[in-house]
Amino acid sequence: MAVLAFGATTGCGDPGDAADPILVPDVGSYDGGNFDGGIYGDSATPTDGGGTDTAVDTKPVCDDTLKRCAAVFTYSGAATTVELRGDFRPDGWTKGEPMTKDGTGTWTVTVPVPYAIPVQYKLVLDGTNWITDPANPEKAPDGFGGQNSLRAATTCTDFTCAEPDVPKPGVFDWRDAVIYFVFVDRFLDGDSSNNGSKISGVDDAGQYMGGDWAGVKKKIDEGYFETLGVNTLWITVPYNNANDYGGLGVGGDPHRYSSYHGYWPRDVSKTEPRFGTLAELQAMVAAAHTHKLKVLFDYAMVHMHDSAQVYKDHKDWFHASGCICGSGSCPWETTGDRCWFTDYLPHWNFKVKEARDYSVGNAVQWIKDTGIDGYRLDAIKHVDGSWLTDLRTRVETEITPKSGQRFYMVGETYDFGNRDYLKSFIDPKTKLDGQFDFPLRLKLLQSVLTRKAGMGELASFMDGNDGFYGSSAVMSTWIGNHDLGRVIHMAEDTPMWGDPYSDGKDRAWSSKPGLPGYRAPFERLANAFAVLFTNKGAPLVYYGDEIGLPGAGDPDNRRLMQWTGYSTDQQWLKDRIAKLLGLRAAHPAMRRGIRKTLSVSNDLWVYSLTTTGDTVYVAINRGDTAQTASALPAGSFTELVEGGTVSSGVSIPARQTRVFVAK
Amino acid sequence: MRALRLVTFLSAVASGAVLAACASDAPMTAGPRASCTHVAWVRVEAGTPVVRPSWEAFRAQPMRAVGDGWYAASLTPPAGPQTYAIEVGGAFVVDPTIATTAYASIDGVAREVTWLDVARCASPALRFDEVTPRADAFTAQATFVAAEDGAALASATATLDGAPLPVRVEGATLSLSSACALGRHRLVVEATDAAGRTTRSERSFLATAPFAWKDAVIYQVMVDRFRGADGLALPSLATPSARAGGHLDGVRRALPELVAMGVNTVWISPVYAAPAGTFPGRDGRPYSGYHGYWPISARTVEPTYGGEAALDALVSAAHAASVRVVLDVVPNHVHEQHPYFKAHPTWFDKEACLCGDAACPWNAGLLPCRFAPYLPDVEFRDPAAFDAMVDDVRWAVDRFALDGVRIDAVPQMPRAASRRIVHALARLDPTALTLGETFVGPGGYPGLRHFLGPGGLASEFEFPLMWALRATFAEGSATVQDLGKAVEASRDALADTGAVMSLMIGNHDVPRFASVVVGDGGRDGFSPAPQPTDPDVYLRTGLAFGLVFALPGMPTIYYGDEIGLAGGGDPDTRRPMPAEAGWLEPQRALRTRVARMAKVRACSAALRDGDVRVIASDAERLVVARKAGGRIVLAVVTRDDRGKLEGPLPADVPPGTWVDLLSGAKKVLGARAVWDEPARTVRYYAPDGDPCAAGAGGV
Secondary structure (H helix, E strand, O other): OOEOOOOOOOOOOOOOOOOOOOEOOOOOOOOOOOOOOOOOOOOOOOOOOOOOOOOOOOOOOOOHHHEEEEEEEEEOOOOOOEEEEEOOOOOOOOOOEEOEEOOOOOEEEEEEEEOOOOEEEEEEEOOOEEEOOOOOOOEEEOOOOOEEEEEOOEEEOOOEEOOOOOOOOOOOOHHHOOEEEEOHHHOOOOOHHHOOOOOOOOOHHHOOOOOOHHHHHHHHHHOHHHHHOOOEEEEOOOEEEOOOOOEEOHHHOOOEEOOOOOOOEEEEEEEOOOOOOHHHHHHHHHHHHHOOOEEEEEEOOOEOOOOOHHHHHOHHHEOOOOOEOOEOOEOHHHHOOOOEOOOOOOEEOOOOHHHHHHHHHHHHHHHHHHOOOEEEEOOHHHOOHHHHHHHHHHHHHHHHHHHOOOOEEEEOOOOOOOHHHHHOOEOOOOOEOEEEOHHHHHHHHHHHHOOOOOHHHHHHHHHHHOOOOOOOOOOEOOOOOOOOOOHHHHHOOOOOOOOOOOOOHHHOOOOOOOOOOOOHHHHHHHHHHHHHHOOOOOOEEEOOHHHOOOOOOOOHHHOOOOOOOOOHHHHHHHHHHHHHHHHHHHOHHHHHOEEEEEEEOOOEEEEEEEEOOEEEEEEEEOOOOOEEEOOOOOOEEEEOOOOOEEEOOEEEOOOEEEEEEEO | OHHHHHHHHHHHHHHHOOOOOOOOOOOEOOOOEOOOOEEEEEEOOOOOOEEEEHHHOOOOEEOEEEEOOEEEEEEOOOOEEEEEEEEEOOEEEOOOOOOOEEEEEEOOEEEEEEEEEEOOOOOOEEEEEEEEEOOOEEEEEEEEEEOOOOEOEEEEEEEEOOEEEOOEEEOOEEEEEEEOOOEEEEEEEEEEEOOOOEEEEEEEEEEOOOOOHHHOOEEEEOHHHOOOOOOOOOOOOOOOOOOOOOOHHHHHHOHHHHHHHOOOEEEEOOOEOOOOOEEEOOOOOEEEOOOOOOOOOOOOEOHHHOHHHHHHHHHHHHHHOOOEEEEEEOOOEOOOOOHHHHHOHHHEOOOOEEOOOOOOOHHHOOOOEEOOOOOOEEOOOOHHHHHHHHHHHHHHHHHOOOOEEEEOOHHHOOHHHHHHHHHHHHHHOOOOEEEEOOOOOOOOHHHHHHHOOOOOOOEEEOHHHHHHHHHHHHHOOOOHHHHHHHHHHHHHHHHHHOOOOEEOOOOOOOOOHHHHHOOOOOOOOOOOOOOOOOHHHHHHHHHHHHHHOOOOOEEEEEOOHHHOOOOOOOOHHHOOOOOHHHOOHHHHHHHHHHHHHHHHHHHOHHHHHOEEEEEEEOOOEEEEEEEEOOEEEEEEEEOOOOOEEEEEOOOOOOOEEEEEOOOOOEEEEOOEEEEOOOOOEEEEEEEOOOOOOOOOOOO
16 A cells, blocks of 8 residues: 655645655446547546456357257166167167166166257167156157157256267268259250140240250269269159149239249149159169269149149149139238139148148158159148148158168248248158258348348357257258349349349349359359358259359249350359368368357458367458458468468458368 | 545544644534545556646646556645646546546647536535435435534534424534425535534435335336327327327326336436427438427427426326436437527537448447437537536436436447536435436447446446347347346346446337337338237247346336337337227236236345346246345246256255246246246246245235
8 A cells, every 4th residue: 555645735734744644545446448439539547447357167068969968767667677778869779778776676777868859769678678668658659650758858957068970971961961953944955855845825934945854864974963062952843744834923923834843733643744754753863872962852732733633533632712822811921821822723731631641642652763862842831730740750650761861851931030930840850850041041141242231240140040940950051042033143243132032023024134244243152152051051052053143033043054155253153162062071060060250340250160170260251352360260271262371360352251271 | 436535534634633723713623624635646557647737727747656656646626616637648548536527628639637526625515424215204414524724513404395404413413304205305404614604515315115226117208109198198190200299297197007017217208399390310201309309408398298397297296106207318419409509509519420421430439420410419528518418417307306317329428428417416316317328239238338337327228138138039039048148248247337227128219029029120110010919929028028027127118018019110119109998918918917027026125136147048948046135036938848948956046846926826846947837938936935926915
C-alpha cells in the first residue's frame, strides 16, 4: 500500500502533518472493454482491470453420434446363462454381452448405448433360447416376422464419448455418398430406335428428347461418373408413363408437356419404352455396380395418370376428383394429401390398405427386379405416412437381410423453412434416412452465391443444422435442382432472380438465359459445391450443373445435356468439382468429421474438420477481393486445391476455396 | 463514491490531529468535514502524467508518483461542476476513481475529461446514508458534513412532501422516520451550522412493500398502440404507420388487469411532443411519429396522449397500486422541429451521415450518424448540449415522480452520456432504474458490458438471450441444449457487472415471436402478418416465457406477447393491442400461463434470487436449478419428447417427491433422474410441500 503525504489545506485547519497517510484507492477490477472506440473514443479506464477466468470445462465433448449412455438391462427369470444381444453395438446381434447374477438373483448388465437412438434387443437364455424382455412392453418388428424388445431413445447428462468410427476400406456407407441426378430423357440418347414420336400440342421444350438408359450406360462405361467423383446415381422414374399424352401444366400454366420427366405413371409394373426395356434397365444398374456406383430410382407414389388401368379399375383407391390443388376450396397447404396436382393426375389414397399394398408392393418389386440401392421419394409429404412406414418395414424384412446393405431412402419435401416438418419424416429405423436439405440450400444460396447474407450466417446456421435431423440421418445437401432456375444464374454478379424462392419460370419460355461468359459465376458455384463437398451429408450434383448449364425454370432447366464444346469456364468448373470430390473421397474428415469454425467474416469462412487420423482445414472466400486466412494453427500446410506449401496468413484469392492439411 | 470515501478518510485523519483554533469560536463538529481538496489519481505504464484542471484553463500541473505506477495530485477546485484532464505522453486519459466524464475543448480538440460536481467546501453539506421505504412508512439517515472550518451542526429541519417532519440529531447524524402513504415522496432536509450557514439536500423515494429491481416484472407499452383514453381497444389501422390514437389514460385504466397478470412495473414509450404529419422511412414510405422516438420538445408531454395531466394521473394510480413507472427517454437525437435544433445548431452533428450508409456503417463504432435526415444527432462533445440532454432526463424523473428510465440508443451516444444520466438520477433517488437499450446481436456481451459496471447503467436488455430463445423456440434452428449454453454464457458474461437485466422474448424492433414461429418473421411491416391459429405456436411462446420467468433478472413482456400477438417487421410488430373479445382460445390460455408463472415467481425466492445451474440438457430438454438459501426450484423446459433424458442428480438436489409449482403435478426423482416431461411443457419443480405450490397459502 503506497502512501503519499500532502501539503496543507486552506482554511482553519492546521497546515497538516507531512506524514498524513493517504491510501491509493481501490478501483476494482471491472473491465468494460472497448466498444468499437468510435470517434468519441470512450476511454478505457487506465487500470489493469482483468477479466474473470472461467474454469476449464473438463466434461467430455463430442458429436452426438459418438455419445454413449449407460443403460442397465435386467432379467429376473430362471436360466443358467443369459446374454444380451441387440443393436446397441454394430456387432451386437452376433456378439452379445453376458449378464451376471446380482445378490438378489436378478441377471444384470450395463452397456453403453448410442445417445438419443432407440435400441432393439433380445435376451438369449442358455445359449439357444431367444426371448424378448418380459419386463419391457415396448416392441418392434424384428424383420423375420417376430418382434424385438425396444428400449426407447434416451439422452443422458453423464455420457461418455466413443472413438469416432473410421470408414472401413471397401465398405460402402451412405455417409460417403455423392449423388448425381441423371434426368434420363435429357441426358444422352444412346438408342434412337426407342425415341417414339412427338406428341401433338406439346411445346418442344416439353417433348421427349430421346435420352435413355442405353445413353446412361454409355457414360457409365466411359467412366464419366467416376472421373467426376460422384458415386451414386439418382435415375428419374423408370416405369411406364402416359407417354403419348400432352398435359397442361400445374396451376394454370398454359403450356403443354409430355411425361418426359416420368412423374405421370400409367403402368407401374412395366418400364417406360421410350427409355428402354427392362433388360436395358437391369444392364444399366449392373454396369453402375461394376463401376462401384450405387443407384437410386425416383419413385413417384403420389398419383397415377388418369389413363392408368389401376385407376379405372379401382377408383376407390384414389381420392375423389374435383379437388385441384391451389383452387379455392383446395389450398396446397391444407389439402396437399388429397388434392389432384392437375385434373389428369388422380391422387392415391393410401389409407385404403389394398391401395397401399399395391403401391408399396410395386416399389419393393422394382428393388428385387433391378437390384437398386435406394429410392428418392418424390413429394413424400403428399401421401399418408403409412406408405413410407410400410415401405421401410418391407425393405428391412425382404431386402436388407439379403443385400446386407442399408437401403437408402431420401425424401423430397419442398420447404425452405420448416425444419421440424422435414425432420418429421426422418427416422432411419422406420422412415427416411434423410431429405433434401432445402433450408440449407437457402442459406448457402444467400451467403455464397447471391451474397445477400454473410458467411457468418451460413456458419452459424450450419452449426445448428449439422445435427438437427438426428445423428443417424444422412441428408442430401444440394445447391441446384430440376425445380428451380439453373443455379449458375444465381451465381452471376447480379443474380438473375432477386427472390431466393423464385422458381425461375418467368423466363422459361421467353428471354431464356444463355451461358455466362465470364469466370465469376463458375467460381461462386464451385464455392457452393465446396461447402457441400467438405461437410457431412450426401451432396447432390444435378446433371449439367457440373458445367454450369444455363436455363431458367421448368422446363428450361432440363435442357439436353451438353457433352462437347465447353467454354474454358465450364471446363474449369468441372475440373474443380472433380478435384474437390477427389479430396472428399480421400479425406474421411470431410465426410464424418466434426467441423469447427476457426474464423468467419462476411466474406471468408475458415474451418477445420477432424476425425480420428484425419484433420483438414478449409477456407472459402466468397468475396470479390482476396482475403487473408490468419486463423490457421501454427506450422506449415500443404494446399490441396492448387498445390503449394503455405502457413497461416495465406491469401485466399477472390471467389476461391482452398483446402489444407498439416505437413 | 470514491471521492467521498477519500474525503471521509482525509477528514477523519485531519480531525484527529487537532487543530489550532480558528477565528470563530464556534464549536467543532465531531463528524466529517468537507475538504477543499480533491485528489486526482491515475495509473500509467510509462511516462509522467500531468493533470490539467478546467478551472485553471487546463494548464498542466505536475502529479506525484506514489508507487506501483500510481500518480496523484491534490487539487483545489471551486464549487460546482468541474472537469480536469490527465495527459500522459500526448494521450488523454481519465481518472479511474471517478466514473463520470464530460468533453472539453483543450487546445482546440474535444477530449473526454473527468467530471465531478464539487461541493462548496466553505459550506456544510448533508449526505444521505440510507433511505429505507416500506409500504406505509420510511426511515432515513443522513450525515452532516461540516464546512472545511469544522463548525458543528446547530439545527436541522425536514419536510416530507412539504409538511414538517421531526429530525432526531445525534452528533453529526440525523435520523428521520414517519408513516407515509403508498407512492412517491420527497424528503427535504435543511441543516444550519454553528456559523449560521445552511445546507439543503433532498431525496425522492417510493413507498411500497419491500422491492428490489430483481423482483420486477415489466410490461412494455407503446402508448399509441395500447388502449384509447376510454380504456377500450383501438380501432385497427388502415395504414400501419399512422397514429392509432392510444392514450396514457388507457394505460392507467389497464393497471388492474396488468397487476392481476403479475406485472409490477410499466415501461411506457417516449411521451415527448411529436411532430404532426408523416416523414419518410428508409424504405421511402410515410411514417407518423406515433412511436414517440422523434421528440420536438424537451419538456412537454404529447397532447394526444393526454399531456402532463394524464402522465401525472398514470404515475399516481400506478404508485397507489404498487406499480412502478419507467419512462423511455431519447437523449441521443431530436426531430428537426425541436427548438434545440434551431436555437443551438452547434449542439448537433454537422455532417448528416445516415447510420447504416457506406460512410457510416453500423459496425464501425460510434460515428455521429443520424437515424434519418430529419433526426439531428446530439453532439455530446459540446458541453452545453451534453448538460442539457442529461438535465432534461433528470427533470422528467423529478417532475413526474418516475421510478426509472429506459434510455434509447445507448451505443449511439458516448458512454459518458449514460454514466452522467445515472449520476444525475442517483442524486435524487439512487434506486432509480437506468435501463439502457444497447442493441446487440447473439453473443454481444462485450457491448453490453461496456456500459455496465461501477458508475454505469443498472440494467440493459438481454438481447443475446432473446436471440437464443428465438433460435430455439421460434425458429427451431438451435437446440434446447444450445439455449442452456446461452443461459450459462449470460450468467458468466454479466456476473461481475452487478446489473439486473431485462429478459424478453421480443420487443418493438423485431418481428413478433409468434410470427417468427410460423415463418412470417420476414414479412414486410406494411403487410400485416395473420394471427396464427395453430395452438402449437402459443405453446412454443409459452416455452420461451417459461424460461424467462425462471431466470434471474426482470422478465419483460412486450405488450401483446402475452397473447402471442402476430406482427412482421416494423411497424406491424407494433400493431394495436386487440380487444379481448377477439382473442383466440390458445391466446387466452397463453396469457393465463404467463400470469401463473409471474405469480409463482413472485412467491419463490429461489426463482428470483437463486444462482443458475444447468443440471441436465439435451437437444430438446433443459433443466435449470435455481437455489437461494435453503430453497430450490428446478425449471424444466421441454420442447419435444421423442426420447427421455437421464442423469445423476447433483449432490445438493435431493431425490424424492417434487411438485410443479405451476400445475401442482408431482414427480418422483430418483438419484438418477429421468426427465420425460411431455412436449411443449414448462415445469417449476420444488420439493413437495413448498409453500409456493398451487393451492398452498402463498400462491
